[in-house]
Amino acid sequence: GLLCPTDNCQYQESPGHFGHIQLELPVIHIGFVNLIKTALKATCNDCSKILLHSEPGTSPGSNPEQSEQDYYRNRIRDVITKHGVGSTEFSKIIKEVEKVTSGTKRKVCMHCGSSQGKIILDKPTTFKEKDDAKGTERKLNPRDVREWLSSIPPEHLIFIGMDKQNRPEWIVLKVLPVPPITVRPSITLDSGDRSEDDLTHKLVDVLRINQRLRENRDSGAPQLIVEDLWELLQYHITTYFDNQTSGIPPARHRSGRTLKTLTQRLKGKEGRFRSNLSGKRVNFCARSVISPDPYLSVNEVGVPTKIAKELTVPIRVT
Known part of the structure; x- marks a missing residue:
């Protein structure tokens, strides 16, 4: 053959x-739309750096020497160590960073001084940037989004919940995998x-x-x-x-x-x-109703007579 x-x-x-x-042109992966939204909201539209202060003394915590970036970086690392990346605690801290970076005080980037617009997601995959100060709104096509994401420095990826080994621009597809015909x-x-x-x-x-x-x-x-x-x-x-x-x-x-x-x-x-x-079908199996009974013990269950008569007793063989 x-x-x-x-x-x-x-x-x-x-x-x-x-x-x-x-x-021919990049397209957005529908499964990662919320991650893209988080990344765009948390970073500058010009220099792509995270909208958190890097100067000492800007920390909202008790340490006067610490920068805002270090404060949140340490908190995220603590959460990852204690609870893991899939935990609700991890989601909470990333949401907190997003809230801080997209707040009213972050209208201007502290790194490059450019004006920041508001990121709007028009379901399902259309992104817009609205600048209230100028009264303008521009549509971000997937190519714009990819360029923006590709400029985010690796050390800032932790703030949007990503590992620095990965790149956020990979979420905007330039190549579509095609599964084999066996699938x-x-x-x-x-x-x-x-x-x-x-x-x-x-x-x-x-x-x-x-x-x-x-x-x-x-x-x-x-x-x-x-x-x-x-x-x-x-x-x-x-x-x-x-x-x-x-x-x-x-x-x-x-x-x-x-x-x-x-x-x-x-x-x-x-x-x-x-x-x-998870669900397997096997031989010598039946499904039946079970019935409650006030006279049964806690570890017992009532089975219809017809089933009980047919029921074979399991015997351990190993």
């Missing part, structure tokens, strides 16, 4: 390998037609719009057309990750059926975790 060129397995046995689509198999119907998986349908949409966007940019199309196609690419990638995003219509099949994309495969009772990984 055919051998896979990557791992030399038979075609049927190969687990498959990821590919990728090189995106999205096509089926042959009785009529002989091939029916593709929902994920494949969605990836075809992404590829098609990406190609159109490239052609329009190369031919020097008007900016308006390019922006429309860019928004369409954003829509397709958003619904590829999560087809139940609030604020946008779900992607549908030609028949009108809603597509089941990545998030829908994983979450909920019918999803991968609860249905396939």
Whole structure:
């Protein structure tokens, strides 16, 4: 049979390998929108530094020698040591930093002196910066957001809850990973037609719009057309990750059926975790009602007679 060129397995046995689509313009990852919002609110729109004082004596704590940055850095490190990154305490301290950095006293950056606007998230993935002093509002496209995030110094990432080994601009995608066909198999119907998986349908949409966007940019199309196609690419990638995003219509099949994309495969009772990984079906098992009874002991439970007569007693074999 055919051998896979990557791992030399038979075609049927190969687990498959990821590919990728090189995106013509960057798009925002829907799963990280709140992190992007936190990062933009907490940093300067010009120099991208955190909006916390670095001079000694600015700490809100009791130490007069300490800077505001050191005060919050130490508190975040303490929380990570005691409770871990996934804890509610960690979320609280990051929210506290966000509140301080986006407060009314931070209208001007203390590092470079530039005026700070208010960051607004128009659901689901549109960011705007509103400057009340000038009375202006500008839309931040994914490219602007990526440039802003890429300028944040590594030592300031701790304030938005990120590790300095990681980079916030990675959240704005320039490359889309494509899962192998083992994850999205096509089926042959009785009529002989091939029916593709929902994920494949969605990836075809992404590829098609990406190609159109490239052609329009190369031919020097008007900016308006390019922006429309860019928004369409954003829509397709958003619904590829999560087809139940609030604020946008779900992607549908030609028949009108809603597509089941990545998030829908994983979450909920019918999803991968609860249905396939935790819930197992085994032989010699039955489900039954159990009944309360005031005469039962605390460690006993009432079972219907029919079930009790069939019930085999478990015997330890090891």
